[in-house]
Amino acid sequence: MTKIEAIIQPSKFESVKSVLLELGIEGMTISDVRGHGRQKGHTEVYRGREYTVDLLPKVKFEIVLPDDLVESTVAAIVKGAATGKIGDGKIFVAKIDDAIRIRNQERGPAAL
Amino acid sequence: MDHGKTEPVRRNVIRPFRWLALRTASAVLALVVLGGTLVPCFAFDGPSPDPAGTATGDRTTTFDAAGNPFVLPPPDPSAPDYAEKKKAYDEFQAQLAKEPLAGKLADQVGHLRIGTNFSWTLLTGYLVLFMQAGFALLTCGLVRKKNAGHLMMLNFAAYVFAFLAYYAVGYAFQFGAVAVNAAPLNLGGAPTLNQFLLGSGQWGFLGGKGFFLSGSAYDAGSLCLALFEVVFMETAGYIIVGAICERITFWAFLLAELCMGALIYPIFGCWVWGGGWLSQLGLSKNLGHGYVDFAGSTVVHAVGGFAAMALAIILGPRLGKYGPDGKSRAFPAHNLVFVVTGTFILLFGWMGFNPGSTLGASDLRISVIAINTNLAAVAGSATALFLWYWMFGKPDVTMACNGMLAGLVAITAPCAFVSPNSSVIIGILAGVLVCLGVLLNDRVLKIDDPCGAISVHGFCGWLGAVCVGIFADGTYGTGWNGVGVSSYLGHAGQGVTGLLHGDAKQFMTQLLGATLCAMWAFGATYGVFWVVNRVKSIRVSPEAELQGLDVPEFGLSSYPEDAPYVLEA
Numbered sequence: 001m002t003k004i005e006a007i008i009q010p011s012k013f014e015s016v017k018s019v020l021l022e023l024g025i026e027g028m029t030i031s032d033v034r035g036h037g038r039q040k041g042h043t044e045v046y047r048g049r050e051y052t053v054d055l056l057p058k059v060k061f062e063i064v065l066p067d068d069l070v071e072s073t074v075a076a077i078v079k080g081a082a083t084g085k086i087g088d089g090k091i092f093v094a095k096i097d098d099a100i101r102i103r104n105q106e107r108g109p110a111a112l
Numbered sequence: 113m114d115h116g117k118t119e120p121v122r123r124n125v126i127r128p129f130r131w132l133a134l135r136t137a138s139a140v141l142a143l144v145v146l147g148g149t150l151v152p153c154f155a156f157d158g159p160s161p162d163p164a165g166t167a168t169g170d171r172t173t174t175f176d177a178a179g180n181p182f183v184l185p186p187p188d189p190s191a192p193d194y195a196e197k198k199k200a201y202d203e204f205q206a207q208l209a210k211e212p213l214a215g216k217l218a219d220q221v222g223h224l225r226i227g228t229n230f231s232w233t234l235l236t237g238y239l240v241l242f243m244q245a246g247f248a249l250l251t252c253g254l255v256r257k258k259n260a261g262h263l264m265m266l267n268f269a270a271y272v273f274a275f276l277a278y279y280a281v282g283y284a285f286q287f288g289a290v291a292v293n294a295a296p297l298n299l300g301g302a303p304t305l306n307q308f309l310l311g312s313g314q315w316g317f318l319g320g321k322g323f324f325l326s327g328s329a330y331d332a333g334s335l336c337l338a339l340f341e342v343v344f345m346e347t348a349g350y351i352i353v354g355a356i357c358e359r360i361t362f363w364a365f366l367l368a369e370l371c372m373g374a375l376i377y378p379i380f381g382c383w384v385w386g387g388g389w390l391s392q393l394g395l396s397k398n399l400g401h402g403y404v405d406f407a408g409s410t411v412v413h414a415v416g417g418f419a420a421m422a423l424a425i426i427l428g429p430r431l432g433k434y435g436p437d438g439k440s441r442a443f444p445a446h447n448l449v450f451v452v453t454g455t456f457i458l459l460f461g462w463m464g465f466n467p468g469s470t471l472g473a474s475d476l477r478i479s480v481i482a483i484n485t486n487l488a489a490v491a492g493s494a495t496a497l498f499l500w501y502w503m504f505g506k507p508d509v510t511m512a513c514n515g516m517l518a519g520l521v522a523i524t525a526p527c528a529f530v531s532p533n534s535s536v537i538i539g540i541l542a543g544v545l546v547c548l549g550v551l552l553n554d555r556v557l558k559i560d561d562p563c564g565a566i567s568v569h570g571f572c573g574w575l576g577a578v579c580v581g582i583f584a585d586g587t588y589g590t591g592w593n594g595v596g597v598s599s600y601l602g603h604a605g606q607g608v609t610g611l612l613h614g615d616a617k618q619f620m621t622q623l624l625g626a627t628l629c630a631m632w633a634f635g636a637t638y639g640v641f642w643v644v645n646r647v648k649s650i651r652v653s654p655e656a657e658l659q660g661l662d663v664p665e666f667g668l669s670s671y672p673e674d675a676p677y678v679l680e681a
Contacts, residue, residue: 045504047511047564048551051442 001096001109002070006061007033008081008089013059019080020063023073027112029062039087058089064096066109134647159303165332168226168300229298229472230332233340239464240343244271246457247350251357253450254510254563256443258660259358261670266353269362270369274349275342277373279325282345283338285309286378286386288319288328290337293387293594298472300333314392319382340468341381344412347465348377351416354565355424359431359657362665364650368423368641376636377415380629384411390625394595400618401600401608402593403625404584406481407469409525409576410629417570418633421559426641427650429560431657440554443562448509455513459489462520466527477528477588484527485520488539492519495543503547511547514564518546521569522576529584529608538579542572574626581622584610 008016013030020028034055041054065073074091082088101111162168187197208215248267252260289308293316295301305328309320322329325338349372356365383390384405394402405411434440445451466485467478496515501507522542523535530538549567553559559566589607591597600606601614609615610622644650651657656664669675 045506045508046442046444047508048500048504048554049440049442051444 001099001112002065002067003094003096004061004063004065004070004073004077005092005094006063006077006081006089007035007058007091008061008077009083009087010057010059012081012083012088016061016077016080019076020061020073023069023076025063025065025069025073027063031060031062033058033060037087037090056087064099064112066112159306161304161328161331161334162300163330163332165230168223168331168333225474226298226300226333229474230336232473232478233299233336233468233471236464236468237340237343239461240340240347240468241461243343243458243461243465244346244350246454246461247347247353248454249450249457250454250513251354251563253447253454254354254445255358256660257446257671258662260446260662261666261668262661263353263357264670265362265666266357266360266365267350269366270350270353271346273366273369274346274373277370278342278345278378280374281323282373282375282378283325283329283341284320284322285318285375286345286381287334287337287341288321288323288386289316289382289388290319290386292316293392294385296333296337296471298470298474299336302331302334302337304328304331305334311389314389314396316386316388316392317382318379318388319386337471340471341385344408344465345373345377345381347408348372348412348416348419351413351565351569352420352423354563354569355420355559355561356427357562358661359427359651360423361650361652364641364644367644368419368637371637371640372416372419376419376633377412379636380415380632381411384625390628391593393621394593398617399621400581400615401589401595403577403621404529404580404589404592404608404618405525405577405625406528406580407466407524409521409523409573410626412573413521413524413569414573414577414626414629415633417566417568417573418630419637420561421566421570422634422638423641424559424561424566426638426645429558430562431654433560434558438558440558440560445510451510451513455516458517459486459520462489462524466524470528480532480588481527483532484530484535485523487532487535488519488523488527488542489516490519491536491539492516492522492543492546495519495540496547499544499547510564511550514546514550514568515543517568518542518572521572522579524573525576526580526583528588529580529610531583531585531587534579534583534585538576538583541579542575545571545575570630574630577626577629578619578622580608580610581615581619582610582612584608584615584618585613 006016010032017028017030034057036054036056039056041052041056043050043052045051061077063073070093074093077091098107099109099111100107187194187201191197244267248264251267252263255263287302288305290296291301291303291306292308293314295303305319305321307320308316308318310316310318321327322334322338325335329335329338349369352368352372356368360368378386382388384403385391389396390403392402393399430443432441433443462485463482467481470478470481493512493516496518497507497512500511519539519542522538522545526538527535546564546567549571550561550564553561553566561567584607586601586603586606586609590600590605592608596606598604601609609618611619641650652661652664662669
């Protein structure tokens with residue numbers, strides 16, 4: 001089992017979500033996060049004093065999948081989220097040791 | 113997570129002698145004040161109070177449009193022209209006996225006039241009360257999210273505790289002698305409030321009747337005035353919140369509100385509105401119409417603003433506000449929606465604040481006042497907006513709001529006496545002053561003022577009173593403070609006049625009174641709280657301040673997403 005963490009532009013949220021549903025992926029956790037990669041922040045002024053805004057709003061998808069679906073999912077997310085500009089985001093892929101369904105204690109890929 | 117008290121890193125060493133001394137002093141003071149206030153409660157010399165309002169506005173207080181009484185009151189036997197007045201009175205009584213309907217009609221008209229004015233005063237007073245909500249929203253939006261509940265609680269508790277202090281002694285100190293020199297004729301005159309506790313005649317310093325709104329003050333007219341005046345005092349009370357928030361302890365704040373309601377506000381208020389010495393300078397020292405402040409640029413706003421300044425200096429800036437190089441850091445507002453909504457509510461409430469200060473709808477100047485108020489508001493906002501845009505490249509929402517409030521504060525004193533064009537100019541001046549004031553406090557004086565209260569209310573309040581002395585055009589205010597009843601500066605019916613229309617003395621008087629207000633509010637507050645701070649620090653611990661005061665002081669978070677998880681039953 002593999003976990004995909006995709007951090008994307010908030011404006012691409014709907015596009016990525018519909019792409020994932022098209023692929024038949026039904027389980028996902030979405031959170032509002034802030035951060036930056038190489039994208040620099042910018043300076044604003046509040047009541048005459050400058051301050052830096054370097055944490056930008058993003059949306060994070062966390063999806064746990066069977067290994068064979070990973071590549072197609074990654075390609076689909078890239079298609080849905082890319083704009084070609086700096087700040088598009090990143091996808092991280094990691095191995096998951098186990099998954100358990102709380103309702104009936106099922107384990108392993110069957111729990112996904 | 114520790115939900116108990118946050119332990120301060122540096123313990124307050126309670127020095128037993130100082131604590132005992134403070135407790136003893138407080139007890140003695142409380143006894144003196146209570147004893148002193150109970151005595152005048154039972155003094156009933158003079159007219160009887162009219163709690164049911166049935167005798168207020170009867171035939172002896174009916175006036176025509178030019179201010180002449182319809183019916184002569186029974187003449188005073190000790191007056192020098194008694195014989196003449198008695199003759200006129202007897203003739204009138206004889207005529208009245210022949211035309212009883214005319215007398216009854218005068219009764220009804222008088223009562224109706226007073227009833228209209230009561231409605232006006234009370235309803236505009238409720239609008240001013242609503243400004244509490246506006247200021248609460250404004251200040252809450254301007255601070256950081258972790259202090260939202262703290263700001264709301266300060267604004268709420270301000271209303272509660274300042275009101276109680278004002279009920280107990282504040283109203284009596286301010287208006288206990290109002291009938292001597294400044295009777296509110298539109299409300300029936302409040303004739304029972306006729307005694308100074310300190311001073312007398314044209315040199316009154318403190319009123320002495322109406323403690324606990326009882327005795328002489330338990331009267332329909334007096335309590336109508338009291339409602340209107342208490343909400344004005346509340347305005348001064350919540351202004352200080354804007355500068356002391358995010359780091360003051362709750363108990364110190366309550367003490368500040370009690371002081372404001374009992375002493376700081378009413379004392380200056382007595383001098384200007386309660387028939388006290390500042391208002392009588394026109395008669396006592398030939399200084400124009402005496403010190404004039406129509407709706408309270410100084411009595412309310414400057415008192416609040418400069419008291420806020422004193423407290424902000426004693427408290428010191430918020431942690432992290434000033435860096436090691438002395439440069440300030442931005443603490444951006446957490447909710448601009450609250451800021452703008454709050455500002456609009458304040459604007460709406462100001463429609464009660466200024467026009468209501470006529471204390472009567474029978475005074476048709478109310479329309480001019482309403483227009484002048486709005487013009488200064490929008491001129492102030494536009495000026496602040498453009499000035500800030502020119503200086504910093506983007507229009508700042510919070511400065512646009514502060515600009516509007518600055519214009520409102522500055523027009524509050526002159527609104528009844530100036531023209532619409534002058535109101536626009538006053539708004540522009542206020543817009544510039546508030547911008548410069550914010551930068552001055554932030555960069556030069558290094559006084560941390562989270563909501564700009566010192567600049568908006570203190571500096572622009574002073575400006576407003578001075579503007580009376582510059583722009584007043586004489587079209588209103590005939591006989592103000594008893595000066596120039598028949599003619600002023602050679603013209604019959606000439607009202608309050610400023611420098612630009614030929615009255616330099618008024619300008620000097622305004623300058624004097626406004627500056628005195630700043631000194632009084634700053635000095636009295638600084639004096640009291642410098643002592644209090646030495647006994648026990650009025651600032652929260654650094655841990656509590658960094659955490660945000662919602663949880664350490666009140667045990668609750670303000671927003672749903674921060675709330676503790678609910679345990680299922």
